[in-house]
Amino acid sequence: MLRSLQHVESHINQCRQISTTSTLLKNRAGKTKSTSNRTQLLTYEMAQKPHHIGVRKSWLTWHSQNLEEFRQSQPLVVAQDEVVRRFIRGFFPQNLVVSGNEIVIKRRGNVLIVAGFLQYSRRLDIRRIYWMFGFAEEFLSILLKQPVKLELSFVESEETVAYNYI
Amino acid sequence: MKPCGRLVFQVARRMGACEQKISSCRQFSSEATAHDSIKVGTLCEMELAVAKQLNMKSHLPAPLSKQMDTLGEIVTLIREPIAEIASCMRVVDKNLPNLRLVLWGAFGTGKTVTLNQAVHHAYSNKWAIVHLRSAMELTRRVKEIEMSSFVSGRINDPSNAVAILQNFKQQNQHIWKILGELLTEKDYEWSKSERTLKSKPITEIIEMGISAPFLASDCVGALFRELRRHAKDDKLRVLVAIDDANSLWGKTLVKRADRTYAPPSDLTLVVHFRRMISNDWTNGCVLMVADKKEVADARDELGVSRHTPLELFGEEGFEFVEPFVPIETTNYTESETDALYNYYVNKNWLASKAARSEEGRKQLMHLSAFNPYYYERLCAFN
Amino acid sequence: MHRLTHIGARSKSTLADKLRNAVGGADYGKSKQAMVSGSLAAKDENLKLPYSQGEDFRELYVMPKRKLRGQTQLEQATGRAEIKTRSRFDLMDRLAERPPRSEEMDPEKQKWTDIWPAARTFSASVVPLPVRMGSRPNVEKRAPFKKEGNLELVKIPNFLHLTPVAIQQHCEAIKKFCTPFPPELLSDASLTPSVLPISVQYSTYIHQGTNIRDIRSRVITMIVDVASLKLSENALEKLVRLAGKRYNQETGKLTIITDRCHTRKQNQDYAHYLLTVLYHEANKQEAWAELKERSDNLRVEFDGSTTKSKLEDLIEKAKSAGLKTDEKALAEFGEMWKTYRNTEETAEKTREYGRQMKKMLGI
Numbered sequence: 001m002l003r004s005l006q007h008v009e010s011h012i013n014q015c016r017q018i019s020t021t022s023t024l025l026k027n028r029a030g031k032t033k034s035t036s037n038r039t040q041l042l043t044y045e046m047a048q049k050p051h052h053i054g055v056r057k058s059w060l061t062w063h064s065q066n067l068e069e070f071r072q073s074q075p076l077v078v079a080q081d082e083v084v085r086r087f088i089r090g091f092f093p094q095n096l097v098v099s100g101n102e103i104v105i106k107r108r109g110n111v112l113i114v115a116g117f118l119q120y121s122r123r124l125d126i127r128r129i130y131w132m133f134g135f136a137e138e139f140l141s142i143l144l145k146q147p148v149k150l151e152l153s154f155v156e157s158e159e160t161v162a163y164n165y166i
Numbered sequence: 167m168k169p170c171g172r173l174v175f176q177v178a179r180r181m182g183a184c185e186q187k188i189s190s191c192r193q194f195s196s197e198a199t200a201h202d203s204i205k206v207g208t209l210c211e212m213e214l215a216v217a218k219q220l221n222m223k224s225h226l227p228a229p230l231s232k233q234m235d236t237l238g239e240i241v242t243l244i245r246e247p248i249a250e251i252a253s254c255m256r257v258v259d260k261n262l263p264n265l266r267l268v269l270w271g272a273f274g275t276g277k278t279v280t281l282n283q284a285v286h287h288a289y290s291n292k293w294a295i296v297h298l299r300s301a302m303e304l305t306r307r308v309k310e311i312e313m314s315s316f317v318s319g320r321i322n323d324p325s326n327a328v329a330i331l332q333n334f335k336q337q338n339q340h341i342w343k344i345l346g347e348l349l350t351e352k353d354y355e356w357s358k359s360e361r362t363l364k365s366k367p368i369t370e371i372i373e374m375g376i377s378a379p380f381l382a383s384d385c386v387g388a389l390f391r392e393l394r395r396h397a398k399d400d401k402l403r404v405l406v407a408i409d410d411a412n413s414l415w416g417k418t419l420v421k422r423a424d425r426t427y428a429p430p431s432d433l434t435l436v437v438h439f440r441r442m443i444s445n446d447w448t449n450g451c452v453l454m455v456a457d458k459k460e461v462a463d464a465r466d467e468l469g470v471s472r473h474t475p476l477e478l479f480g481e482e483g484f485e486f487v488e489p490f491v492p493i494e495t496t497n498y499t500e501s502e503t504d505a506l507y508n509y510y511v512n513k514n515w516l517a518s519k520a521a522r523s524e525e526g527r528k529q530l531m532h533l534s535a536f537n538p539y540y541y542e543r544l545c546a547f548n
Numbered sequence: 549m550h551r552l553t554h555i556g557a558r559s560k561s562t563l564a565d566k567l568r569n570a571v572g573g574a575d576y577g578k579s580k581q582a583m584v585s586g587s588l589a590a591k592d593e594n595l596k597l598p599y600s601q602g603e604d605f606r607e608l609y610v611m612p613k614r615k616l617r618g619q620t621q622l623e624q625a626t627g628r629a630e631i632k633t634r635s636r637f638d639l640m641d642r643l644a645e646r647p648p649r650s651e652e653m654d655p656e657k658q659k660w661t662d663i664w665p666a667a668r669t670f671s672a673s674v675v676p677l678p679v680r681m682g683s684r685p686n687v688e689k690r691a692p693f694k695k696e697g698n699l700e701l702v703k704i705p706n707f708l709h710l711t712p713v714a715i716q717q718h719c720e721a722i723k724k725f726c727t728p729f730p731p732e733l734l735s736d737a738s739l740t741p742s743v744l745p746i747s748v749q750y751s752t753y754i755h756q757g758t759n760i761r762d763i764r765s766r767v768i769t770m771i772v773d774v775a776s777l778k779l780s781e782n783a784l785e786k787l788v789r790l791a792g793k794r795y796n797q798e799t800g801k802l803t804i805i806t807d808r809c810h811t812r813k814q815n816q817d818y819a820h821y822l823l824t825v826l827y828h829e830a831n832k833q834e835a836w837a838e839l840k841e842r843s844d845n846l847r848v849e850f851d852g853s854t855t856k857s858k859l860e861d862l863i864e865k866a867k868s869a870g871l872k873t874d875e876k877a878l879a880e881f882g883e884m885w886k887t888y889r890n891t892e893e894t895a896e897k898t899r900e901y902g903r904q905m906k907k908m909l910g911i
Contacts, residue, residue: 043699044693044700059703060703064756073759076757104699104702107757109756110756124638124641145758151668151669153671155696254911257871261868262871263861473895474893474895474898476888491906492899493902494899
């Protein structure tokens with residue numbers, strides 16, 4: 001037995017070894033892992049896989065800069081989107097729904113419209129919210145040099161936007 | 167593409183069996199031509215011996231000449247165009263300037279075959295035949311050139327000229343004696359040493375040309391001139407049959423000394439043939455085929471060229487050829503396909519069972535879209 | 549403000565009294581000196597004397613107005629702690645919550661155009677329709693996602709601001725600035741070229757983004773109906789030659805496209821200038837125009853052609869040869885020949901040519 005094992009070892013050392021882990025070789029973007037007690041909340045957005053974009057769910061930003069004639073201005077728009085999203089995420093820290101994923105950015109002519117959902121589960125402070133809205137609009141307009149309108153609406157809690165739990 | 171095949175009915179070989187099977191609308195070719203009315207839609211045969219003399223093997227389109235070898239007979243369908251040509255040929259008169267007919271039509275509808283049928287018709291009526299296999303050979307397949315000593319600037323083509331003379335000799339064997347009686351009108355000085363004297367039979371010109379290639383082009387010109395003269399004098403009737411005639415005004419691949427392409431009017435043979443086409447002689451018939459080969463470009467994937475005469479001849483050619491009678495060749499009708507189908511079935515050419523069924527008959531007809539060339543090709547593979 | 553009222557409420561608490569009593573009676577918290585002295589007059593007398601004999605040291609005991617730590621610990625340990633619920637800081641806002649607007653709307657008293665006057669993202673509380681959007685694996689079992697919190701409804705553009713009533717209102721508002729369409733042109737569209745021979749086309753481009761300019765907006769297309777210029781035969785031919793590809797034979801229109809200048813107005817002026825120049829140049833007759841030959845013609849004419857002479861010759865000879873020729877057909881043939889040579893050649897036209905030729909020559 002030992003002798004045969006020895007031979008085996010030498011054989012193993014001699015030949016090259018390639019290992020492929022098949023379980024790692026798959027796409028994981030946009031797919032949330034299920035929990036055992038079904039506590040993971042899924043919004044409609046999250047529930048559909050990424051290949052359903054355009055089929056079952058549509059885009060989170062709407063602009064025409066992906067067309068052929070607008071190649072020059074496309075990166076600007078992408079950067080603007082990112083700026084807006086980060087700002088909203090940082091400015092309304094307690095009010096976000098699902099870490100700020102439920103924001104839709106639309107562009108209509110020169111105007112940039114930020115729509116979506118924020119929650120007031122922990123603090124509902126109407127005057128404060130109005131002030132923050134005004135500040136955000138003003139700030140973003142000056143930053144992006146375009147009129148920015150916030151059309152965010154509030155939901156009671158995250159459960160309102162839940163599609164299912166996995 | 168010669169769907170209309172000429173049936174050569176060898177009576178000696180297959181008497182009984184064939185007679186019963188073959189439809190009654192077959193005719194002997196000699197009967198047909200002697201008779202005034204040719205029945206359209208019938209299958210007409212040409213004897214092999216005649217075919218050999220008329221050099222049909224090289225003049226017919228390739229698939230049909232291969233079929234000739236395989237089946238051992240040439241059978242073609244008599245269709246409207248040949249009937250029209252026959253009636254035009256009957257009208258030819260010594261006072262009437264030569265009648266010009268242009269065969270035009272889409273790909274594979276039977277232009278070349280009709281031309282050959284007309285040549286056969288002329289043969290049986292004892293006409294003189296000037297048959298050119300393809301004018302494209304004169305302009306594009308020139309192997310070697312010589313500058314003409316007769317007219318400066320003209321380019322001679324010895325190999326093609328010799329081929330033309332040989333072809334003429336072979337095709338006109340049936341009237342060779344008559345040709346032998348026709349005499350030249352003047353002295354022809356070919357070169358310093360060679361000459362043909364006045365009042366010698368014109369067959370001598372032909373012999374001279376065949377033996378001396380470098381004189382052949384001029385001989386061709388002289389021969390044509392003599393033919394025209396004698397036709398005017400009503401000694402004989404001439405049929406000039408030129409396939410791909412629109413190439414006489416088309417593109418050349420002959421390069422001059424300064425490396426530019428020569429226009430067709432610089433080639434002697436082209437000039438001679440143009441003279442034959444021109445209107446100034448009588449008692450003859452000029453049959454031309456306008457073929458798309460000249461203008462079609464294999465590399466042009468999107469463009470589709472027209473097959474109508476004005477487009478193919480070009481303005482210059484068109485004005486030269488006018489006034490002419492255009493004769494169109496079209497796709498088959500159902501009865502024509504039926505006749506051909508029965509012939510193929512009788513000859514066991516359609517081998518598979520599926521092809522021999524009624525279903526198969528209809529499928530063959532429709533798959534080929536009634537185009538004669540494609541019909542023949544389909545039948546060959548089924 | 550509510551804060552003040554809270555303070556007031558606290559001070560009226562009964563427990564403070566109780567503790568006070570428990571520690572030192574009703575007069576606890578008041579200065580001992582005042583208690584001992586009695587009246588104010590007596591107080592004054594005693595002021596000279598800092599300290600009267602026979603009295604204890606009066607300790608000053610300041611009692612805070614709250615439960616002492618010991619007390620609270622006791623209560624907590626025994627479990628009798630009165631848990632003070634703090635009302636939420638946002639309570640008033642929460643109390644002020646109203647039902648969604650869609651429930652309070654009254655179709656008789658309000659107009660939808662006032663509620664949704666301009667394009668706006670979907671707001672579930674305002675739109676009174678029971679809309680659902682979203683895909684489900686089995687629609688029978690579970691209906692699509694409701695409208696509250698539905699991001700898909702927010703993403704899509706809605707046209708709630710363009711109800712037929714709204715559009716009608718817009719039209720009514722604009723109507724007073726419009727003039728009616730000429731009824732003569734409505735009835736007979738073919739009059740348009742003669743009444744309005746020039747049409748100028750240009751485009752305006754709207755962009756999403758900070759830049760409102762587009763270079764394509766300066767292009768001008770001017771389409772002129774040439775027949776309305778009323779040119780003579782020679783002038784028309786000269787114009788056609790000068791215009792080249794800009795002239796469309798079939799429709800008889802001259803199209804001038806300019807984008808040479810920087811602004812739209814400049815391009816428009818330039819197009820007008822070009823038209824003027826063309827017109828005047830066409831009307832000029834030059835001396836060298838006399839040298840025009842048959843081969844310079846734009847179209848091939850039958851009358852001077854070699855074909856005609858050859859045909860006449862042929863007909864004569866055919867007649868003498870005994871064919872049944874038809875001379876009158878020559879004019880008809882000429883017409884057909886002209887169309888055959890000058891227009892697009894088709895198989896049908898070639899067949900027509902053949903028929904006429906045969907008829908003429910009597911074959």
